[in-house]
Amino acid sequence: MEFKDKVCVVTGAGSGIGREIAWAFATAGAQVVAVDRDLATLDRLTQDAARAERPLHVRGAVCDVADAQQITCTCDEVVAHFGRCDVLVNNAGILRRGALQDLPDAQWDQVLDINLSGGFRFARHLARNMIANGRGAIVHIASIAATQTHGGCGAYSASKAATLALSAQMAVEWGPHGVRSNCISPGLIETALSAPFYAIPGVREQRERLVPLRQIGTPRQVADAALFLASDAAAYINGHNLVIDGGLSHALIAQVPRPETA
Numbered sequence: 001m002e003f004k005d006k007v008c009v010v011t012g013a014g015s016g017i018g019r020e021i022a023w024a025f026a027t028a029g030a031q032v033v034a035v036d037r038d039l040a041t042l043d044r045l046t047q048d049a050a051r052a053e054r055p056l057h058v059r060g061a062v063c064d065v066a067d068a069q070q071i072t073c074t075c076d077e078v079v080a081h082f083g084r085c086d087v088l089v090n091n092a093g094i095l096r097r098g099a100l101q102d103l104p105d106a107q108w109d110q111v112l113d114i115n116l117s118g119g120f121r122f123a124r125h126l127a128r129n130m131i132a133n134g135r136g137a138i139v140h141i142a143s144i145a146a147t148q149t150h151g152g153c154g155a156y157s158a159s160k161a162a163t164l165a166l167s168a169q170m171a172v173e174w175g176p177h178g179v180r181s182n183c184i185s186p187g188l189i190e191t192a193l194s195a196p197f198y199a200i201p202g203v204r205e206q207r208e209r210l211v212p213l214r215q216i217g218t219p220r221q222v223a224d225a226a227l228f229l230a231s232d233a234a235a236y237i238n239g240h241n242l243v244i245d246g247g248l249s250h251a252l253i254a255q256v257p258r259p260e261t262a
């Protein structure tokens with residue numbers, strides 16, 4: 001996939017899926033703006049990019065996506081520096097666990113602010129530039145949790161379900177201006193966010209057994225899908241939700257005990 005000189009903004013690019021997406025776009029020739037609230041991880045990414053065999057163009061931008069003012073500054077800087085934005089990947093996200101009846105307002109707000117409102121604000125700012133240019137692609141990293149809820153996920157599932165709806169809304173409103181909006185819903189992907197689970201003995205094997213492809217997904221597999229959705233190969237794909245879960249979400253109903261298996 002060719003992204004030579006395209007300006008691609010990736011949020012939550014300091015680690016996990018976001019880092020892999022930033023790396024994939026840079027490897028494909030893009031000018032990447034890697035956004036994260038964690039300066040140390042951004043420094044590691046930009047240093048690795050500078051040391052790569054073929055130097056990659058990655059600029060770090062420290063920004064807390066829960067902070068509307070910081071988002072405005074970051075987006076203004078992108079447009080001032082590059083003159084345009086071609087691709088936005090809204091990836092920054094957090095998971096906070098807790099039973100709904102005990103969920104403090106602060107935790108609900110934090111998850112919604114980062115997972116949903118941050119993505120909305122980034123897209124709103126950068127879409128103005130994309131609309132003016134008559135082209136652009138936005139990819140939101142949602143989750144299969146948007147449709148396959150399970151107990152103790154707190155506000156996470158709601159934030160991801162709303163992300164699907166928001167992406168569809170953008171697809172309809174901005175499509176006439178040449179701006180596409182799509183979602184990726186990963187299933188079980190091994191990253192810093194999920195690493196603590198895999199450290200528990202037996203968890204990996206248990207999880208692998210549930211996935212029809214019998215493996216846990218990698219950040220690179222999600223990055224490949226982001227590259228595709230942002231590319232001209234997906235020029236007629238708008239308002240789609242691409243599930244990347246090895247078939248897991250179709251297999252969950254099979255876990256319900258039946259008379260013959262109970």
Ligand SMILES: NC(=O)c1ccc[n+]([C@@H]2O[C@H](COP(=O)([O-])OP(=O)(O)OC[C@H]3O[C@@H](n4cnc5c(N)ncnc54)[C@H](O)[C@@H]3O)[C@@H](O)[C@H]2O)c1
Nearest residue numbers: 012014015016017036037064065093143186189191192193
């Ligand atoms: N790992 C999985 O199994 C999985 C599954 C489905 C969906 N997802 C989604 O993929 C995305 C990335 O997840 P991951 O597993 O790579 O997580 P991760 O924790 O490895 O990385 C998330 C990155 O986002 C950054 N971030 C968090 N809050 C931020 C904020 N307020 N402002 C700026 N940056 C912030 C973190 O610093 C970190 O670098 C998330 O949206 C997550 O919900 C992950």
